[in-house]
Amino acid sequence: MLKLYGFSKVNAGARGHTRDLRVLWALEEMQLPFELAGMDHPAHDLNTEAYRRLSPFEQIPSIDDDGLAVSESAAILVYLAKKSGRLIPGDRDGEAQVMRWCFAAMNSVELPLMSLLVLDWTADGSCGKHREFLVGWANRMLGNLERWFAGREFVATEAFTVADILMAHVLSAGIKDEGLIAPYPGVASYRDRCLARPAWKRTIEAYCARVEAG
Structure with a gap:
């Protein structure tokens, strides 16, 4: 088993x-x-x-x-x-989109969010410039994601996939300050929609x- x-x-x-x-x-x-x-x-x-x-x-x-x-x-x-x-879709094109967005969740979206989390855990108050850079990086990723979600319910295909599990969890676990995601209502709505699943x-x-x- x-x-x-x-x-x-x-x-x-x-x-x-x-x-x-x-x-x-x-x-x-x-x-x-x-x-x-x-x-x-x-x-x-x-x-x-x-x-x-x-x-x-x-x-x-x-x-x-x-x-x-x-x-x-x-x-x-x-x-x-x-x-x-x-x-995951059974066709090649659908599978490719799921793989694409699995990688995006891990490599494009999670990286700045996790970097910001780690900085906030360990900062001694002297890292203002570093934090400003990371916030800008996170905002760039979230802004691009906001545009992507226009007219979309899920991230990779019309159906819920493993890419959505990864992306929704990254957005949930990686953002402690709701102010960071507040300017991106489409991203926040997507996250909450996934986390509402039974x-x-x-x-x-x-x-x-x-x-x-x-």
């Missing part, structure tokens, strides 16, 4: 925003059976040689599908979509009941 390695305990600031939620959401949407292996981050469960064989960078999530190891949340979602035939609500409810803050 498919085994998912996800958090059982994680630091309080990250709880509810971790990347294993992307895989848990996809599995709930796809209704795929799986076994969950809970990992205690403060207890250094990720820092073992056994776990490095699954996830070379000692990160969550990873999966073991009958001996096939896959890490990196986007790679896992694409693998599961192709394995199940769900949340599968996401079940996923986050189960996660919060299970995962401890460490």
Whole structure:
């Protein structure tokens, strides 16, 4: 059976925003059976040689599908979509669009948002110029995304796909200040539309009941 390695305990600031939620959401949407292996981050469960064989960078999530190891949340979602035939089109053109927007979520949108988050976590008050640059970078990505969503319900195709799980989670977990997304109502509406899905609500409810803050 498919085994998912996800958090059982994680630091309080990250709880509810971790990347294993992307895989848990996809599995709930796809209704795929799986076994969950809970990992205690403060207890250094990720820092073992056994776990490095699954996830070379000692990160969550990873999966073991009958001996096939896959890490990196986007790679896992694409693998599961192709394995199940769900949340990804069966035609070449549709699949290409989903892949395009999976990469966009990870490489174009998440990078400035995560960089801004890290700066705000670690800044000592002397990084005003750096923060101004990152805010400008984030605004450029969100502005381009706002234009893209004109007349679109989902990001890659007319139907909800794994690209939407990645993009919606990036927008949810990566933006702590709602003022950043407020100028982009189309992006905010898209995020909220995805997070209103019953599968996401079940996923986050189960996660919060299970995962401890460490």
